Amino acid sequence: MKEPDVLVVGGGPAGMNAALAAAESGASVVLVDRFAKLGGQLVKQTHKFFGWADRGAGARGIELAQKWSHAVLAQPQVETYLGKEMIGAYRDGIWLVADQEKYIKIKPKRTVIATGASEKMILFENNDLPGVYGAGAVQTLMNSYGILPGEHYLIVGSGNVGVIVAYQLLQAGAVVRAVIDVLPRLGGAYWVHAAKIQRAGIPILLQRTITGVYGNQKVERAETVGVDDKFRLIPGTERTFRVDVVCLAVGLTPLSDLLFELGIQEYYIPELGGFVPWHDQTGRTNRKDLFVVGDVSGIEEATTASLQGRIAGLTAASDLGYAVDEQMRRRLIEALAEFRCSTLSQNVCSGLDRLAGKEASQ
Amino acid sequence: MTYDIIIIGGGITGVSIAYELAKKKAGKILLLEKEFLSAGSSGSCAAGIRAQFGSEFNIGLMKLALEKFEVLAEELEYPADRIGLWQGGYLVMSSSQPEWESLKARVIVQHRLNVMTEVLTPGEVKYRFPDVNVDGCFGATYHSKDGHADPFYTVFAYGKAAERFGVEIRKRTEVTELVRDDQGIKGVRLADGDTIEAKQVLVATGAWTHHLMKTIGLDIPLWGERHEILITEPVERVFSPMVISFSLGYYIQQRPHGSFIMGLPPEQKHRWFDPAQFDISPTWGFLERMSDTVQRILPRFKGLNIVRQWAGLYEITPDSHHIIGPIEEVPGLFSAAGGSGHGFMYGPGLAPIMAEWMLGQSLSYDITRLNYQRFAKGELVIEPAVVG
Amino acid sequence: MKKEWHVYLACDKIARLLVSLEMNLVCFQTLERRWPTPLRRIKIHPILTFPPKPKVQFFFEGEQMEGAEGEPIAAALVANGISTFRESVDLHRPRGFFCAIGNCSSCLMVVDDVPNVRTCIVPLHQGMRVQVQRDKGVLK
Numbered sequence: 001m002k003e004p005d006v007l008v009v010g011g012g013p014a015g016m017n018a019a020l021a022a023a024e025s026g027a028s029v030v031l032v033d034r035f036a037k038l039g040g041q042l043v044k045q046t047h048k049f050f051g052w053a054d055r056g057a058g059a060r061g062i063e064l065a066q067k068w069s070h071a072v073l074a075q076p077q078v079e080t081y082l083g084k085e086m087i088g089a090y091r092d093g094i095w096l097v098a099d100q101e102k103y104i105k106i107k108p109k110r111t112v113i114a115t116g117a118s119e120k121m122i123l124f125e126n127n128d129l130p131g132v133y134g135a136g137a138v139q140t141l142m143n144s145y146g147i148l149p150g151e152h153y154l155i156v157g158s159g160n161v162g163v164i165v166a167y168q169l170l171q172a173g174a175v176v177r178a179v180i181d182v183l184p185r186l187g188g189a190y191w192v193h194a195a196k197i198q199r200a201g202i203p204i205l206l207q208r209t210i211t212g213v214y215g216n217q218k219v220e221r222a223e224t225v226g227v228d229d230k231f232r233l234i235p236g237t238e239r240t241f242r243v244d245v246v247c248l249a250v251g252l253t254p255l256s257d258l259l260f261e262l263g264i265q266e267y268y269i270p271e272l273g274g275f276v277p278w279h280d281q282t283g284r285t286n287r288k289d290l291f292v293v294g295d296v297s298g299i300e301e302a303t304t305a306s307l308q309g310r311i312a313g314l315t316a317a318s319d320l321g322y323a324v325d326e327q328m329r330r331r332l333i334e335a336l337a338e339f340r341c342s343t344l345s346q347n348v349c350s351g352l353d354r355l356a357g358k359e360a361s362q
Numbered sequence: 363m364t365y366d367i368i369i370i371g372g373g374i375t376g377v378s379i380a381y382e383l384a385k386k387k388a389g390k391i392l393l394l395e396k397e398f399l400s401a402g403s404s405g406s407c408a409a410g411i412r413a414q415f416g417s418e419f420n421i422g423l424m425k426l427a428l429e430k431f432e433v434l435a436e437e438l439e440y441p442a443d444r445i446g447l448w449q450g451g452y453l454v455m456s457s458s459q460p461e462w463e464s465l466k467a468r469v470i471v472q473h474r475l476n477v478m479t480e481v482l483t484p485g486e487v488k489y490r491f492p493d494v495n496v497d498g499c500f501g502a503t504y505h506s507k508d509g510h511a512d513p514f515y516t517v518f519a520y521g522k523a524a525e526r527f528g529v530e531i532r533k534r535t536e537v538t539e540l541v542r543d544d545q546g547i548k549g550v551r552l553a554d555g556d557t558i559e560a561k562q563v564l565v566a567t568g569a570w571t572h573h574l575m576k577t578i579g580l581d582i583p584l585w586g587e588r589h590e591i592l593i594t595e596p597v598e599r600v601f602s603p604m605v606i607s608f609s610l611g612y613y614i615q616q617r618p619h620g621s622f623i624m625g626l627p628p629e630q631k632h633r634w635f636d637p638a639q640f641d642i643s644p645t646w647g648f649l650e651r652m653s654d655t656v657q658r659i660l661p662r663f664k665g666l667n668i669v670r671q672w673a674g675l676y677e678i679t680p681d682s683h684h685i686i687g688p689i690e691e692v693p694g695l696f697s698a699a700g701g702s703g704h705g706f707m708y709g710p711g712l713a714p715i716m717a718e719w720m721l722g723q724s725l726s727y728d729i730t731r732l733n734y735q736r737f738a739k740g741e742l743v744i745e746p747a748v749v750g
Numbered sequence: 751m752k753k754e755w756h757v758y759l760a761c762d763k764i765a766r767l768l769v770s771l772e773m774n775l776v777c778f779q780t781l782e783r784r785w786p787t788p789l790r791r792i793k794i795h796p797i798l799t800f801p802p803k804p805k806v807q808f809f810f811e812g813e814q815m816e817g818a819e820g821e822p823i824a825a826a827l828v829a830n831g832i833s834t835f836r837e838s839v840d841l842h843r844p845r846g847f848f849c850a851i852g853n854c855s856s857c858l859m860v861v862d863d864v865p866n867v868r869t870c871i872v873p874l875h876q877g878m879r880v881q882v883q884r885d886k887g888v889l890k
Binding site: 091096103263 | 644645646649
């Protein structure tokens with residue numbers, strides 16, 4: 001049985017930073033991720049981040065992933081279990097990691113959950129046909145493995161992810177027919193990215209939705225139709241796209257299965273992606289020894305995830321009596337709040353406010 | 363609003379008795395369930411069905427239940443593939459010479475009652491079921507009509523059929539206490555404070571029965587005990603029987619859906635009388651013990667991925683038999699609970715008899731020995747062939 | 751090599767240069783008709799480089815294919831133009847790549863006789879035998 005001070009589940013920006021912050025304060029850390037490589041979804045983000053220079057603004061996701069994963073692997077206080085999946089959380093404080101032929105038991109004093117998010121699905125005819133991809137899957141294929149799943153793409157959803165995927169597809173040499181969105185205005189996308197793809201000739205069609213994909217054993221065409229302000233389909237506005245890939249970028253939802261097993265208090269806040277665990281500004285949930293950071297605590301983005309990770313890592317270490325720079329911790333908390341208000345969409349901010357207004361049950 | 367009969371509890375016992383009563387035109391019947399149908403022990407169980415018991419009484423009763431299961435889909439007008447009756451047999455393994463002798467002795471009783479169990483030597487087990495590891499096995503008994511049914515759909519099927527016959531089912535309606543006067547039972551009080559009156563009340567609330575009976579001062583010897591199960595990913599059917607050992611406690615079976623379901627009794631036995639104590643969170647210790655056990659018994663399947671584990675409550679009585687029938691101290695009050703791990707398989711067999719009992723008709727099978735009074739008289743019902 | 755192919759390569763290089771300079775790329779949309787059939791491995795990218803990985807041979811439904819050592823099995827299949835990985839259990843509808851994080855079950859395949867392998871996260875190795883899973887999987 002492993003008995004580290006801090007267990008971190010998930011090796012993305014939030015998890016890596018939590019592990020680093022706790023380890024640098026002197027705590028012993030075990031970090032588990034089901035992928036063989038650290039970095040989480042950062043490894044497919046080829047665009048530059050906004051924000052401040054000291055939190056990685058101007059750097060590309062892939063560069064940050066490398067920087068942080070090198071730091072984690074070089075940190076002697078952190079033991080990493082990569083390519084191994086956390087399969088169970090038990091109420092007596094034991095966590096089980098599945099290894100080839102056995103279970104690894106971990107009994108940490110504090111746990112930081114940074115499992116991220118999974119893609120949402122929407123309903124349309126034949127949405128299970130090969131060729132319908134989650135946006136993240138297309139990113140993984142093209143940016144991590146250098147493979148394009150098709151030639152002609154239709155992107156559903158004009159949020160940050162949809163627009164960035166469109167741009168990355170262009171860079172990889174694919175043809176993007178259009179980005180469509182059911183809303184009358186751009187989703188959460190940064191204006192700069194949206195302008196870039198429009199300059200490149202990709203139309204962003206608002207108030208339009210996908211009704212079905214068709215083809216022999218795989219996607220050959222996608223049918224779309226315009227919608228009015230009340231999301232009613234407008235007959236006569238149908239438009240067919242000859243594409244072999246439909247890329248769904250219709251939002252993410254927290255991967256909170258482990259939290260559910262432990263009965264952590266969750267609230268339904270659509271702005272944050274669905275059911276999100278209650279947590280305070282340090283990421284602590286209604287279980288005193290459990291923190292949530294990154295997308296699993298509510299869908300935001302990599303910069304806030306890394307800040308949340310830092311804060312939770314320091315708080316966990318401080319709980320256990322390690323000397324932590326209190327001023328630094330406070331500064332990070334302030335910085336997180338400030339960053340959220342200045343760059344995130346109004347939507348996410350109001351979601352966070354609503355969560356903050358909820359009670360933690362004991 | 364006054365009902366003829368109120369049934370508390372939407373598990374297999376409650377819904378099947380509701381159905382049988384309604385079929386006999388027993389009047390206005392109301393079934394109250396605090397969550398949803400099959401939310402308690404019925405929905406947590408492994409749903410095995412067997413006639414391989416040790417006492418004549420149980421073998422006879424389970425023979426009735428098995429016969430009922432065989433016609434259930436037709437009788438309840440419910441899709442047979444949902445009720446999912448799978449009669450792949452129970453393979454009862456022995457792990458010592460004395461256990462083997464007693465298994466064989468039970469087969470003699472079973473044969474007398476026309477339950478045609480086969481007696482297999484370890485070599486025959488190996489030949490018939492090559493996947494089973496017979497190391498340490500002294501022999502096994504096999505009854506080909508034993509099997510499995512889907513616990514959720516079986517309960518839903520009874521619920522739907524009961525409603526067709528006019529039973530009113532209220533879900534998400536919690537009964538907080540029973541209401542009585544000097545004459546007998548008056549009705550029930552709900553969580554929202556409302557009282558509903560009835561001439562007869564049946565308590566079929568599994569492990570919650572002790573608590574509910576206590577609200578009118580009755581002390582029913584029935585408690586909850588956590589038992590755990592796990593289920594694997596589905597694969598195509600490769601294995602038909604339920605492999606079970608009474609001495610080692612394991613039971614392992616492939617469901618019609620393709621997943622393997624398996625369980626072991628708990629290491630620590632709690633006696634939980636108060637629902638506040640009920641803890642059905644799963645444990646890692648079970649996962650480890652179960653993984654070791656299945657790899658030993660069925661080594662071929664050790665690569666299967668586990669999908670889920672969970673726990674539920676056995677509702678146990680001092681002699682591991684139901685407490686069923688009228689509660690004499692309170693005229694009009696009945697109980698049907700305490701299956702001690704066999705509630706699901708007994709349900710369809712007990713229900714018609716219990717309906718007869720409640721309506722004052724003669725019983726088609728004598729189950730009076732399962733009455734609550736047996737504890738006062740010291741007449742416990744003994745059954746050797748049980749797990750846990 | 752066909753003449754069309756040369757034209758494509760020339761235009762492609764210019765287009766990619768323009769992308770890297772983030773300039774207007776109307777030419778991309780007009781050129782598309784000239785694109786040859788699947789060119790699934792990205793050769794040129796303004797930001798990323800894909801250093802060549804050791805090539806391995808594997809078998810898909812008995813047919814020999816080539817992939818990169820250690821990349822997910824599903825990625826190698828996509829690079830070979832394979833879109834159907836499994837069939838749904840009841841209706842036998844084709845299923846392909848979907849989530850890429852081992853979460854959705856759309857890519858379960860039979861690999862070296864083992865069913866239900868999540869091919870989007872299991873690395874590819876030399877000589878692997880990969881088959882479309884048409885049922886719940888058969889234990890060997």
